Amino acid sequence: MLESLPGFDPAAPLLAVDDLHVEFGAARVVNGVGYAVEAGETLAILGESGSGKSVTARAIMGLVRPPRGRITAGAVRLRGVDLLRLPEESRRRLRATTVAMIFQDALSALNPVLPVGFQIAELFRVHRGLSRRQARARAVEVLDLVRIPAAAQRAGDYPHQFSGGMRQRVGIALAIALDPKVIIADEPTTALDVTVQAQIMRLLREIQREHGTALVLITHDMGVVADVADRVVVMYAGRVMEQAPAADVYARPAHPYTEALLGAIPRPHRRGRPLAVIPGAPPDPARPDPGCRFRQRCSYASEACEEAPEQVEIGPGRRTACHEWERVSGR
Amino acid sequence: MTETVLEARDVVRHFPIGGGVLRGPAAHVRAVDGVSLELREGETLGIVGESGCGKSTMARILAGLDRPTSGEVRVLGRPISGLRGRAMRRVRRDVQMVFQDPYTSLDPRMSVGDTVREPFLVHPDLAPRGERDRRARELLEIVGLNPDHAGRYPHEFSGGQRQRIGIARALALRPRILVCDEPTSALDVSVQAQIVNLLDRLKEEFRLAYVFISHDLGLVQHVADRVSVMYLGRVIESGTQDDVYDRAAHPYTQALLSAAPRPDPGLRGEREEIVLEGEPPSPAAPPSGCHFHTRCWKADARCAVEPPEFRRHEGARPGGTHLVSCHRA
Numbered sequence: 001m002l003e004s005l006p007g008f009d010p011a012a013p014l015l016a017v018d019d020l021h022v023e024f025g026a027a028r029v030v031n032g033v034g035y036a037v038e039a040g041e042t043l044a045i046l047g048e049s050g051s052g053k054s055v056t057a058r059a060i061m062g063l064v065r066p067p068r069g070r071i072t073a074g075a076v077r078l079r080g081v082d083l084l085r086l087p088e089e090s091r092r093r094l095r096a097t098t099v100a101m102i103f104q105d106a107l108s109a110l111n112p113v114l115p116v117g118f119q120i121a122e123l124f125r126v127h128r129g130l131s132r133r134q135a136r137a138r139a140v141e142v143l144d145l146v147r148i149p150a151a152a153q154r155a156g157d158y159p160h161q162f163s164g165g166m167r168q169r170v171g172i173a174l175a176i177a178l179d180p181k182v183i184i185a186d187e188p189t190t191a192l193d194v195t196v197q198a199q200i201m202r203l204l205r206e207i208q209r210e211h212g213t214a215l216v217l218i219t220h221d222m223g224v225v226a227d228v229a230d231r232v233v234v235m236y237a238g239r240v241m242e243q244a245p246a247a248d249v250y251a252r253p254a255h256p257y258t259e260a261l262l263g264a265i266p267r268p269h270r271r272g273r274p275l276a277v278i279p280g281a282p283p284d285p286a287r288p289d290p291g292c293r294f295r296q297r298c299s300y301a302s303e304a305c306e307e308a309p310e311q312v313e314i315g316p317g318r319r320t321a322c323h324e325w326e327r328v329s330g331r
Numbered sequence: 332m333t334e335t336v337l338e339a340r341d342v343v344r345h346f347p348i349g350g351g352v353l354r355g356p357a358a359h360v361r362a363v364d365g366v367s368l369e370l371r372e373g374e375t376l377g378i379v380g381e382s383g384c385g386k387s388t389m390a391r392i393l394a395g396l397d398r399p400t401s402g403e404v405r406v407l408g409r410p411i412s413g414l415r416g417r418a419m420r421r422v423r424r425d426v427q428m429v430f431q432d433p434y435t436s437l438d439p440r441m442s443v444g445d446t447v448r449e450p451f452l453v454h455p456d457l458a459p460r461g462e463r464d465r466r467a468r469e470l471l472e473i474v475g476l477n478p479d480h481a482g483r484y485p486h487e488f489s490g491g492q493r494q495r496i497g498i499a500r501a502l503a504l505r506p507r508i509l510v511c512d513e514p515t516s517a518l519d520v521s522v523q524a525q526i527v528n529l530l531d532r533l534k535e536e537f538r539l540a541y542v543f544i545s546h547d548l549g550l551v552q553h554v555a556d557r558v559s560v561m562y563l564g565r566v567i568e569s570g571t572q573d574d575v576y577d578r579a580a581h582p583y584t585q586a587l588l589s590a591a592p593r594p595d596p597g598l599r600g601e602r603e604e605i606v607l608e609g610e611p612p613s614p615a616a617p618p619s620g621c622h623f624h625t626r627c628w629k630a631d632a633r634c635a636v637e638p639p640e641f642r643r644h645e646g647a648r649p650g651g652t653h654l655v656s657c658h659r660a
Contacts, residue, residue, distance in 0.1 A: 048519035164382075165610045193381035194546065195607045198590040202606060220519065223549070223592030227599060247596045264524035265594050266553030268576070274531065275524035275553070281489050 001094065002079055009080030014039050014214050015060070015099070015182045020074030022052070022059050022238075027285040029055050031238040031293075032074070034311075039181065042208065042215045044229035044246070046222065046261075050282050052238035053218050057184045061101050062091065078181075097127055100180040104187040106171030110159040116170050117143065117155025123177045139177070146173045146203060165196035169203070176207055183208075184216045189224065201228060222265055226250060231317065234258050237283050237293035240311065244318040254320040254329040256298045292323070300324040335408070336540050337370040337393060337426065337508050342402035344388050348615060360615045362388040363399070364564035367641075368542075370508065375534070375541040377555030377572075379548055379587070383611055384561040386544045387431075390512040393542055394428040395419065407507065424454055427501035431513035433493030437485040443496050444481030447471060450503040457504060470499040473536075474529060491522035498529065502537065510542045515550070527554060548591045552576050560584045563614055563622040566641065570653035580644045580653070580660040582627050621658065629659040 002008060013036035022030035030052040037043040047053040058064050060076050062083070076083045078098060083091055103109045111119055120142055121135035130138065136155070143151035146169040154162075162170060168188065175183055185204065189197035205228060208215050219225060225232055229246040234255060242255035253259040263276030280297045283289055289296065295305040304323040311321045314329075322328065343365055349357030363385040370376045380386045391397040392404060395411055404411050411422050430436035437446055447467040451458045458466050468478035474495040485493055494514060501509055511530065515523040527550070533539060545551050551558060552572060559569040560581065568581040579585045589605040607626045612618055618625045624634040639656045647653035 048521060163610050193611070194548070194587055194590045195381065196610055197592075198604065198606045199608075201592075221592065222520070222594040226594045226596045227592045229596075250594065250596050261520060262594070264520045266527070266549045267594070268549075268552055271553055271572075274528045277524045277528060278521040281491070281522075 001090075002081060002098065005081045005086065005090065005094070007077070007080045007082055012077060012080035013037065014079060015216070016075075016077045017056060017060065018075040018077065020056060020059060020076070021072045022055050022064055022069060023072055024055075024069045025286075028288055029238050029285050030059065031288065033235070033238070033240055034074075035233045035240065035243060037182065037214045037216055039214050040208070040212045042217060042228055042230045044225040044232045045216060045218045045235060046220070046225055046232055047235035048220055048261075048282070050237070050285070051235040053235045054186050056235075057101065057186055057216065057218055060099065060184060062095055093127070096123075097178050098180055099182045099184065100175035100178070102168075102171050102175045102183060102185040102188045104190050106167040106174075107159055109171050109174060110167075112159055115156050115158055116162070116173075117157075120155075120174055120177050123174070127178055139173075142173045142177050143170070145176070145207075146170070148173070164192055165199060168192060168196075168200055172200075172203065172207070176211070176213075179211060180213065182214045182216065184218070186218045187220070188217070190219070190221070197224075204228075222261065234261075237288070238285060239293055240319075240321060241294065242318075242320045242322075244315075244320075248315075248318060252329050254314055254318065254325045255294075255322045256300045256324070256328050257294050259328055260297075260299075292321075300327055333371045333373065335369050336372050336406070337368075337542070338405040339366055339368045339389070339393060340403045340405075342366045342389070342392055342399045342404065344385075344392060344397065345400045358615055360613075361564050361617060362614055363392065364614075364617070365402070366561070366564070366566050368393075368559060368566070368569075370540050370542055372507075372540055373534070373538065374556045375543050375554050377551035377558040378542065378544045378561060379546065379551050379558060380561035381546060381587075381611055383563070383614055385564040385614065386561050387512055389561070390428065390510050390542065390544050394426050394510045395423045396428065420453060424457075424504045425506050426508045426510060427504060427506040429494075429497055429501050429509055429511040429514045432517050433490055433497055434485075434517070436497055437493055439485050442482050442484055443471070443476075443488070444468075446485075446496060447481075447499045447503055450500065454504055466503070467499075470503055471496075473502070473533070474499045475525075489522075490518050491525055494518065494522075494526050495529065498526075498533070502533065505537070506539070508540050508542070510544070512544045513546070514543075516545065516547065523550070530554070548576075548587060549593075560587070563611060563617050565622060565656065566654075567623065567657070568653075568655045570644070570647070570651070574644075574647070574651065574653040578646065578653070580646065580655040581623075581657050582629050582659070583623050621656075623657075627659075631659070634658055 016036040018034050020033045033056050045053045117139045120139035124130040124135035124138045140152050140155050189200050232246050232249045233243045234241045236257050241257045260278045278297050291306040295301040309321045309323045311319045344363040345359040347356030378386050406422050444467050448463050451463050471478045515526050558575040559566045568584045586605040586607050620636045621634045621639050624630040639658045641656040644653040644655045
């Protein structure tokens with residue numbers, strides 16, 4: 001159905017967020033965020049709490065709604081079609097079949113009083129027009145695909161009857177049921193144990209490889225990013241600080257915030273030495289700094305930083321929003 | 332040989348579940364099932380494990396906040412099991428706890444100054460009434476907070492600052508030992524680094540010994556001198572930081588280390604990844620024999636029947652104390 005909508009351009013990125021602004025009351029939590037992801041690609045959105053990384057995702061999914069939150073500017077485009085300018089009905093149908101979300105806690109995506117198989121089957125009935133029986137069969141197939149043992153029996157179980165890892169598999173089943181083109185996963189493994197986290201990340205990778213899905217992985221965990229991401233967007237205080245291929249971000253950060261984050265992770269070879277810290281705390285989103293959002297905590301800050309830096313292209317697929325990036329990356 | 336300041340011997344903690352008022356409990360959760368630990372002066376002992384392994388229950392028992400079903404805890408050589416009232420309070424002074432969640436471990440209706448002063452109400456002999464304000468301000472300063480903010484309330488502080496308040500409160504009684512239960516897992520990476528560095532500095536200043544409990548293997552490697560790995564209520568491997576991280580002998584430790592993502596894209600596809608099947612079983616019905624055999628890729632028939640002994644690892648360095656509980660290690 002995408003092809004028939006206004007603005008469709010097969011050459012445009014699969015999903016592109018452009019200059020997005022979101023406000024919650026007086027708090028401007030997303031201030032001109034832009035990124036794009038292509039089919040088969042894994043884009044990691046890295047940031048600490050309050051960076052706006054989850055709110056951006058929720059805005060893409062249409063989960064930011066008045067009166068609580070407002071999208072004040074920007075675009076969310078799927079192959080050129082701007083979701084924010086579509087009539088509600090086609091927007092809803094388009095989202096349901098092309099963009100799916102996996103939440104940190106699968107419970108928040110599931111209805112506690114309905115069996116999980118029924119909830120997945122409902123998707124097939126509503127969006128694919130399948131009969132009850134057919135839809136149930138498809139639901140069991142999907143549960144099997146995410147490796148839930150004895151899927152046919154477990155389809156009748158309620159969300160609370162699943163363990164944390166199994167519940168996240170159900171959440172993934174719900175997301176991939178309609179074979180979406182983009183999956184947005186918001187901290188999908190943060191609530192899970194290390195050994196279970198490895199299972200879930202492996203499952204997501206396999207699904208992505210088999211279906212050529214684009215994966216937007218929202219996380220604060222730089223270990224997970226290093227493991228799976230093709231490209232990384234680093235966010236801070238509602239803005240994109242830097243974006244680059246994953247290997248470049250770690251090898252040669254081009255923004256002081258990225259550099260500081262990397263320094264703060266404990267590493268075996270730096271044992272016995274203090275960790276690098278970022279002094280102070282993130283700014284108040286209700287009173288944003290007109291200059292660079294990071295300058296109050298930045299060791300490179302100069303007079304130039306009183307003016308908010310624009311993103312500049314500094315290499316293939318690399319952009320940074322820092323006046324002092326040359327000093328940071330040592331060029 | 333340095334002095335042992337905190338010791339646990341065969342500590343067991345069972346929680347009754349099910350049943351009713353007039354019936355006995357239907358079953359027991361074996362949260363801690365025979366744990367022995369030793370913390371020496373000036374040392375940091377790391378305890379790692381996944382959820383449900385009993386590490387937090389162990390923390391509460393070590394801090395004297397919970398009593399073991401059986402087994403013994405000794406603080407500075409004194410057993411605390413039978414202690415009550417004044418004697419117990421005296422022991423608690425030496426072991427204080429830093430909690431995981433700085434949002435729920437502070438009383439929202441108590442000013443920060445009152446929070447840090449509160450321990451002196453329980454132990455009035457430590458600071459005369461007129462001294463307490465000054466001591467509280469001093470403590471806030473030590474942990475890097477502005478002492479002029481003593482009149483403010485917890486909600487006026489960020490997560491990292493609240494954790495500093497929790498640490499100031501823990502230090503008020505000049506303890507010898509701090510039990511830190513996931514002290515940074517509710518915090519962002521950049522704030523975690525501040526708290527870890529603070530704990531490191533305080534260790535020197537106050538000549539503290541730490542029990543540092545975390546699910547974050549990288550963090551424990553950074554802070555700990557010795558490490559104990561727990562699985563389903565038991566310690567399955569322990570040794571120096573090098574023993575456990577560089578020469579892990581237990582299959583579970585090996586799997587944990589291999590599963591932990593490392594912040595280096597260069598290692599992608601390079602490192603051997605052991606992905607365990609399934610999830611940790613319920614501590615209410617632990618598997619027979621070795622608790623880990625249901626998920627272990629090395630397990631054989633013996634592991635399902637016979638619980639392995641916690642013994643010195645054969646590959647341990649001479650004089651080393653690398654212990655492991657596995658038939659196949």
